Structures are given as C-alpha cells and as structure tokens.
Amino acid sequence: MDRAMLVRRLKHLGGYEGNRKEFRPWSDLPVDVLNIIAERLDFIEQLYFRLVCKNWRQSQVVPLYKNLPWLMEHSWTYDDKNVCSVCSFHLPTDNRSHVTYNKLRREELNDLHGAVICASRFGWLLLQKSTLSFFYNPYSKSIIKLPDLDIGFNRSTFSSVPTSPDCVCFAIQSSKNSSKMWLSTCQPGDRKWSSTVNFVGPKKAVEDVVYSNGTFYCVFSEGALGAFCVADSDWSLLTDVDLIPGEMFTSRAHMVESNGQLWLVCPSGSKCFKVFKFDWSEKTWDRMHALGCQALFLSCTSFSVSAEGETSGFAERIYYHRDTYSSYYSLETEQSYQCMFYPRVTKHGPERIWIQPPEI
Numbered sequence: 030m031d032r033a034m035l036v037r038r039l040k041h042l043g044g045y046e047g048n049r050k051e052f053r054p055w056s057d058l059p060v061d062v063l064n065i066i067a068e069r070l071d072f073i074e075q076l077y078f079r080l081v082c083k084n085w086r087q088s089q090v091v092p093l094y095k096n097l098p099w100l101m102e103h104s105w106t107y108d109d110k111n112v113c114s115v116c117s118f119h120l121p122t123d124n125r126s127h128v129t130y131n132k133l134r135r136e137e138l139n140d141l142h143g144a145v146i147c148a149s150r151f152g153w154l155l156l157q158k159s160t161l162s163f164f165y166n167p168y169s170k171s172i173i174k175l176p177d178l179d180i181g182f183n184r185s186t187f188s189s190v191p192t193s194p195d196c197v198c199f200a201i202q203s204s205k206n207s208s209k210m211w212l213s214t215c216q217p218g219d220r221k222w223s224s225t226v227n228f229v230g231p232k233k234a235v236e237d238v239v240y241s242n243g244t245f246y247c248v249f250s251e252g253a254l255g256a257f258c259v260a261d262s263d264w265s266l267l268t269d270v271d272l273i274p275g276e277m278f279t280s281r282a283h284m285v286e287s288n289g290q291l292w293l294v295c296p297s298g299s300k301c302f303k304v305f306k307f308d309w310s311e312k313t314w315d316r317m318h319a320l321g322c323q324a325l326f327l328s329c330t331s332f333s334v335s336a337e338g339e340t341s342g343f344a345e346r347i348y349y350h351r352d353t354y355s356s357y358y359s360l361e362t363e364q365s366y367q368c369m370f371y372p373r374v375t376k377h378g379p380e381r382i383w384i385q386p387p388e389i
Contacts (some may be wrong), residue, residue: 056082061269063088071119075128076387078169096334099122099328099386100355100371101167103154105142108132112142117165117379119371121343126314131170131230148186149219149330149384155187162198164191164217168387173211176221180211184238186245186330188259191217197243197259203235212257213265225262231255231270237284237331239291246286248293250278252314268312277303285325287333292317294327294347300365302358303349319360320345328382350381 058066067075067088079088100119107113111132144158154165162185164173173191175198182200190194196388200222202211210230215222233249240246245257252272257264276362279382285292291307293314305314325342326332336344347358348368355371358364 056084058084060088072194073168091366094340097340097386098332098334098383100381101149101384102168102379102381103146105144107142114141114165114167114170118167118384121348121368121370128153129167129170130199133206143174146329146380146382147184149382150187151190151326152385152387153181153187153191154382154384155185157182157185158355162215163201167384173217175215175217176219178213178222178224180213180224182211182213184247186238186240188240188245199238199240199257199259201235201238201247201257201271203230203233203247203249205232205234205250207233210264214259214262223262225264227264229264229266231266233270236278236282239284239286239331241286241289241291246284247304248282248284248291250282251275252293252305256313272314273305283325283327283331285327285331287323292320292325292333294325294331300351300356300358304347304360320347324348326383330382332383332385348383353378354379381385 067078070078074336082203099121104115104119106113106115112133116131116154118127141156141158141163141229142159144156144161146154148155148219149158152166152168154167156163156165160177160179162178164175165171178200181203182202185198185200187196187198196217198215200213210222210227210231211251212227213222231249231253233251233253236248236250238245238247243259245259247256249253251274252268252269253266253270254268255264255266267347273295277297280296282293282295285294293305293307294306297301297303304317304320308315320338322335322344322347323333324336325372326334326348333341334343336342345360349356349358356365357365357368360388
C-alpha cells in the first residue's frame, strides 16, 4: 500500500463524509494499516504495539525463532534523579538489536542499583544485592521485591512465573570446607524466607541448581547431586560424592534440565566442554558425545532448546559467553566458533545472559 492509499484509508477510518466527521476508535484500524505501522518498528516495539489491544494483535510481526533464547546485556546507570536499568536485546539469527531504558525513582529503588542477575526464566530475572533479592521483568519493566535474606547464597533459581501463586524461589549456600548447608525458600508476597540448616551436604561447592517437576536439583563439584522436594521441604543426597574428576570443575559447571533429564556441562580448557547426562537408574553421570537434536545455552540459568526444522542449524552446539564475545562449541567438530551476529563488549562491560523471549 502506497502513502496516498494509506491516507485515504485513514480518512475513511476517521469517517469523513462531506463536512461531517465521525470519530472512530484507534482499535478499529484495518489490519493492512496496522501492518504498515508494524513493519516500521523494531522487534521489541512490535511486541508492545501488539499489546495495545486485541485487534492490534492481528498485525504481522518480524518472524522469530520462538524457542530460541535471546542474548541480553544488562547494566545499571544513573540519569538525573533516577536509577536506570539498561537492557540490550540481541536476536540469535542476525544483527537486530534493541535497547530499553527503565527509569526507577531513586528515593524508592536506589538500593537496587548494582544488583547482579542470579537466574533467568520465563522472561523474568532474579537479581540479588547483599541481602536484597527481587524479580525484574525487562519487557514489562515490572519489579517484585522479596524479603531480605540474612545469609548469603551461592546459587538460586525459581520454579515458575513470579506472578503465579505457585512460584517458589530457592537459594542454597554451601562450602567445600563444611558439610553444613543453608537451604532457603520464599514465595512472592511472603514476609520472610523459610531457611533450614542441613548437615548432610557433600562438603563441596554447589555448581548449579535447576527446577524440575516439584524438585530443585543441586549439583556440586565432582558431580554429587542433591534434591530438595518443595512439597515436603525434604532434602536428600541422591548420589555418591566423587563421580567426576575434580579437574573438570576448575571453572563453573552448568546443569541443564531438558524434558525431565539432567545434563551437566563442564568446561575443559579455554574453549572446550565435556558433557554428561544423569542416569536415574544407576545414579551416575554418563559421558555424552552428542546432544540429540538440541542446543544448549549456558549462563546463570542455562536452557535446552529443540534444534529441528527451522532451527536444525543450531543442533549439537553449546552457546556460551567468554571474555568480550559470545561463542558456540560444536560437539561434531569439537571446536569453538565466535558468534558473529552477537556484538562484542568491553572486558568489564554489562552482564550477559540468555533470556526467553516474551509471548507474542
């Protein structure tokens, strides 16, 4: 549709008939007009555009890989009397990017400045600064504060969307110098965390924690796996302590949940990885040399995505962040490659994580 035709359509929508003018609501914009507007917006702005009203959701959007996470860079800054959360989103297929600024009133939210991202799920972030924890949605810019937690923690995550009544936040603190652990849970709206001290820890540092089917699973250095059942607040150590050689854990290992299965990815050298899959019957970690038509994305919370059909090019790859750039490791070639469609950052630049895209 050319510009002249667009003008005629808008005049028709406005109800011009001779000297009489009838106003129509913006929600009545024809779909072809909505599409002309939408194609001039970037991919994040298109999402906000479609949320205006039910009719506007009919507009066409930029085709996106719905199951692939986006790269997000996050930093804090000040703007006059406001604390600003700066988020930069990057698609995993080309050089399209979008930057959002969320201004927070300093007198109320100054204590959020400098908080670091602990977990990312369902498009929400869990951030922590000292004893303060809170949820933050960079798409809707919503913030949900949690009660202060008096003890520090090594790893944390959450079970479901923070706005749902069944959302549970889980935090664990452990040390290689003691078998004593602190396990804490909290739900949005609670006045305090529920914390317990447990003395049956593996005497190892916790590497990662994931949630699956009512249970938080914690993996420790050298492969020990523990489970915290939410329903009865029960902790159990599922395995022996030393399952994987300690040299595999010189850098942080990442655990990934995929359709009820647990995968463990251990850095091996500067640009290689060793992959293990948990055997539920034998309670051991099996070395794997293929991912089975999926790709893994590693960060504070790691994701597994199906790599079939339009995303088959991502199969057998592990995406990760290193130094100033993002890369992927191919299990087929056993080599790492730099992702050219993601921007480089300075060495002390913003935090980089993977985040699930919003529903569109």
